[in-house]
Amino acid sequence: MQTKVYLLPAFRFAIRQSTLLLLLLLPLFLQSQSAYKQPPADVTNIVLAAPTPMSSTSPTNEAIMLVDYNPNPGIATLAQPLLRLAGLRINPALNCRQNITEYTGATIRWLASDQTVTIDLPTTGMLAGVPQWSPNGEKIAFGIESKAGVELWVANTRTGASMRLGSVLLNDVLGSAFTWLNDNNTLLARVIPPSRGPAPEPPVVPAGPVVEETSTGKLAQVRTFQDLLGNSADEDQFEYYATSQLVLISDKNNGVQLLGAPGLHSSAEFSPDENYLLVTTVHRPFSFSVPYYAFSRNYEIWDRQGKLVRTLAEYPVTDDIPRQGVVSGPRNFEWQALHPARLLWAEALDGGDPTNKADFRDKLLRLDVPFTGEPTEVLKTQHRLSGFNWTAEKDIALLAEYDRDRRWTTTWRTDLNNPDAKTKLFDRSVRDDYKNPGRPVYTRLASGDWVMLQDSDWAWFDAPGASPEGDYPRLDKINLKTGETQTVYKCPTGAYEDFIMFAGADHKQIITRYQSKTEVPNFYRVDLKTKSRKALTDFKDPAPQLTSVSKELVRYTRPDGVPLSGTLYLPPGYKPGQRLPLFIWAYPLEYSDPATAGQVRGSENTFTFYRNDSPLFFVTQGYAVLMNATMPVVGDPETMNNTFVEQVVASGRSAIDYLDSLGIIDRKRVGVGGHSYGAFMTANLLAHSDDYAYGIARSGAYNRSLTPFGFQSERRSFWEAQDIYMRVSPFMHAEKIKKPLLLIHGEMDNNSGTFPIQSERLFQAIKGNGGTARLVMLPYESHGYRGRESVLHVLSEMFDWAEEYGKGEVERP
Numbered sequence: 001m002q003t004k005v006y007l008l009p010a011f012r013f014a015i016r017q018s019t020l021l022l023l024l025l026l027p028l029f030l031q032s033q034s035a036y037k038q039p040p041a042d043v044t045n046i047v048l049a050a051p052t053p054m055s056s057t058s059p060t061n062e063a064i065m066l067v068d069y070n071p072n073p074g075i076a077t078l079a080q081p082l083l084r085l086a087g088l089r090i091n092p093a094l095n096c097r098q099n100i101t102e103y104t105g106a107t108i109r110w111l112a113s114d115q116t117v118t119i120d121l122p123t124t125g126m127l128a129g130v131p132q133w134s135p136n137g138e139k140i141a142f143g144i145e146s147k148a149g150v151e152l153w154v155a156n157t158r159t160g161a162s163m164r165l166g167s168v169l170l171n172d173v174l175g176s177a178f179t180w181l182n183d184n185n186t187l188l189a190r191v192i193p194p195s196r197g198p199a200p201e202p203p204v205v206p207a208g209p210v211v212e213e214t215s216t217g218k219l220a221q222v223r224t225f226q227d228l229l230g231n232s233a234d235e236d237q238f239e240y241y242a243t244s245q246l247v248l249i250s251d252k253n254n255g256v257q258l259l260g261a262p263g264l265h266s267s268a269e270f271s272p273d274e275n276y277l278l279v280t281t282v283h284r285p286f287s288f289s290v291p292y293y294a295f296s297r298n299y300e301i302w303d304r305q306g307k308l309v310r311t312l313a314e315y316p317v318t319d320d321i322p323r324q325g326v327v328s329g330p331r332n333f334e335w336q337a338l339h340p341a342r343l344l345w346a347e348a349l350d351g352g353d354p355t356n357k358a359d360f361r362d363k364l365l366r367l368d369v370p371f372t373g374e375p376t377e378v379l380k381t382q383h384r385l386s387g388f389n390w391t392a393e394k395d396i397a398l399l400a401e402y403d404r405d406r407r408w409t410t411t412w413r414t415d416l417n418n419p420d421a422k423t424k425l426f427d428r429s430v431r432d433d434y435k436n437p438g439r440p441v442y443t444r445l446a447s448g449d450w451v452m453l454q455d456s457d458w459a460w461f462d463a464p465g466a467s468p469e470g471d472y473p474r475l476d477k478i479n480l481k482t483g484e485t486q487t488v489y490k491c492p493t494g495a496y497e498d499f500i501m502f503a504g505a506d507h508k509q510i511i512t513r514y515q516s517k518t519e520v521p522n523f524y525r526v527d528l529k530t531k532s533r534k535a536l537t538d539f540k541d542p543a544p545q546l547t548s549v550s551k552e553l554v555r556y557t558r559p560d561g562v563p564l565s566g567t568l569y570l571p572p573g574y575k576p577g578q579r580l581p582l583f584i585w586a587y588p589l590e591y592s593d594p595a596t597a598g599q600v601r602g603s604e605n606t607f608t609f610y611r612n613d614s615p616l617f618f619v620t621q622g623y624a625v626l627m628n629a630t631m632p633v634v635g636d637p638e639t640m641n642n643t644f645v646e647q648v649v650a651s652g653r654s655a656i657d658y659l660d661s662l663g664i665i666d667r668k669r670v671g672v673g674g675h676s677y678g679a680f681m682t683a684n685l686l687a688h689s690d691d692y693a694y695g696i697a698r699s700g701a702y703n704r705s706l707t708p709f710g711f712q713s714e715r716r717s718f719w720e721a722q723d724i725y726m727r728v729s730p731f732m733h734a735e736k737i738k739k740p741l742l743l744i745h746g747e748m749d750n751n752s753g754t755f756p757i758q759s760e761r762l763f764q765a766i767k768g769n770g771g772t773a774r775l776v777m778l779p780y781e782s783h784g785y786r787g788r789e790s791v792l793h794v795l796s797e798m799f800d801w802a803e804e805y806g807k808g809e810v811e812r813p
Contacts, residue, residue, distance in 0.1 A: 049542035058137035078780035084227035087291025103127035190244035259306030273340035322353035337390035379419035438463030553604035556658035563598030566629035581669035597632035683730035694805035703731035734765035746781030
């Protein structure tokens, strides 16, 4: 058995003086570290089964790329050295972001010929990510992880032949490492500067203390970010590994053109005519309280040779942005489609603070070639400008605004040359899924512009199709002038089929992904006139022994009238009248009104994959499982958490009451669990109700005084609502947690607010008050768990905990 040693500060001096004293005291500070466990063999086999490939469609809609991958590599992969700097996790050996997923192969499926082409990958390394299509779909570019670093490769999608481009090594620390240009031969890449020296070595002995200072009057109300810079040595290492050189590299002659000087380039995007670059560059001074994207930075326009044309904005460290606000200066720079080089951006008219009163929140400005003179104001928006969708008609855009007070989104058809003549197209609560029109279908023009796919005034929309019967995806046409909607194709009853792309340019056939409760998702070609379909892939069920699991969308109501729902799974061979132990898995969401809170979300007709550490695996152990049980928190966005506890308790109890009334469950054997905010919910349920036999809380935050400037959708700070922060913090009520609670947390959790100490301190509080709890800290794991050994161990811990405290005999299928 291995051990961890924890030395109390009071003993440090004595230990230095006496090795004997260390030997005497050591047993007092040992904490057991168990070996990894595994669940039953059949569960292990399902977890380790190869998943269906990832997919990516070609820009010309002629082919589908399928990428094989392993989502759960061994813990040794996670244990590789990494640097946690400026909100990033950097692999220093490869000079890239930490990549946990193992990409193992890629094939191209050509739709017209039904030909499948296997991409010839080098044996010297592994794919560094999903390959990127060239604009004409005839090539793909990808990174290969080699001993020296990440190499840039290109492959022919017709033959599969591949080659390395030059001798450059990619650098994706601050963003995507490469992108194609319109000529289909050239890539814009971020690479390690060729003349870079050795990495700076952190000092063995610190040069002095770490000092931070704040000034009176400055409000820096930032979230509790993790993996931040902590000292000057961190700053040096971040600058070394994040610095990149922008280059143009051709696959015709391997020619490399340097653009500008090396720098901390966090983004670089060509104008539509590819004569200008929009570049964002981070620079010192850095910060110890915010991630890299809030560091000092410049926004600039360069020409194609890398020379500075204009500086658009210069920002110091922006750690003083108002809560739920934006920077007060220029933001969201974007090239306008269908113009050679027109730049747009937004600026706040309310100081960036959503609590300030203002007739208009934002203004939109533009600047044209040659980027001299003052920018032109295009329009003002009543609410916060949240984005554009570009139509196929020049200067016509779908402009979206967000009203924070109502949690409302409005989309306007806007002529940027005549903004007063706008037409309201969509207007809904951000939580109103029934009215969600979906996302526009885009197409890439020969010019390189991405615009909405249209037939005259009609634009195509891929709609999720939420309804009281569940999700039934649709392909719609929406008239952008009148708002009229025509449904061209809808998922058939009893199945789940979503639109992927059009097959060809005539819009008569589409490619879909079809699945049902018993049918694995596969790609099909569908004729829109006859509705006939032809299979393009034949992926198999990785767990056929579980096909007979019963799956049903159940609906019930909370005592205050709010409709609730969840997906109920029953084990194979379940007999009506048999009362099963129940495990509830949930994640609370906030809503402004009961109508949207009660909407049905999800579908009972999707195929069920048993993957990773999903609580669905409880069904293999003879449990009923209620997945994604809705736990809505309804109310005014400013104060809804005032009744958080009462609402989640009522929601959970309503689920139990309903399933108990059907004779399906034994209400004395109900467990509840959740991840992150769901873990926070779980601990609250155990502290404030007696409805559960046990709980399982993974990667949660339990003391809200440690997230003092808001959490989830909470808008108030700790000092503005101390009583609420204290009331919803399970840590403050640890003496009430009498039912057994299993706490699981990744030792390297990088999610804002869910520091590992949150679980450690709650465990100590429960222990100190005589409660029953178990704390499992997973080495090298982050907010979600990915290592193969970790995933299997988590399932084993969950099964053991439920069996120990769920009580009663469980007949395992």
